[in-house]
Amino acid sequence: MPDEERLRAAATKFQEIQTQFESVVDSQQQLLSQLSENQQVQKEFGSLAPDARVYKRTGPVLLPQDFKEARVNVEKRIEFIQNEIKRVEDKIQSLGTQRDTIRNDILAIQQGS
Numbered sequence: 001m002p003d004e005e006r007l008r009a010a011a012t013k014f015q016e017i018q019t020q021f022e023s024v025v026d027s028q029q030q031l032l033s034q035l036s037e038n039q040q041v042q043k044e045f046g047s048l049a050p051d052a053r054v055y056k057r058t059g060p061v062l063l064p065q066d067f068k069e070a071r072v073n074v075e076k077r078i079e080f081i082q083n084e085i086k087r088v089e090d091k092i093q094s095l096g097t098q099r100d101t102i103r104n105d106i107l108a109i110q111q112g113s
Contacts, residue, residue, distance in 0.1 A: 007109045014102045021095040028088045035081045038074055045071050 045067075048054070054070045055062040 003109050003112070007106065010102055010106045010109060012104065014099065017095055017099045017102060021099060024088055024091050024095060028085065028092065031081055031085045031088060035078065035085065036077045037044065038081065041073075041074050042078060046072065 045054075048067070051065060052067055054065050054067050056065040056070065057063075
């Protein structure tokens with residue numbers, strides 16, 4: 001394959017990986033925001049009495065919810081989000097490695113190696 005075609009193919013692949021990378025980084029930022037919000041809720045639960053009344057917003061309506069159930073739901077949500085963050089971080093690392101490999105291939109092609 002001539003160098004020009006190899007370079008074009010590598011550049012296309014690089015752009016695909018870069019687009020995926022940016023998308024995954026956006027997902028990570030959203031997950032970190034959700035984690036922060038849920039940790040704040042968990043902190044607020046810590047300052048409430050066990051018999052406190054809590055409500056869950058469902059659409060435009062606030063519905064009463066059992067305090068213990070609400071606390072457990074938030075803890076489970078935090079655990080889920082933390083697992084998702086780990087998965088996304090692994091994906092970011094993998095895509096970053098792929099991107100660096102392709103970048104090195106592009107440089108090698110441009111240098112005529």
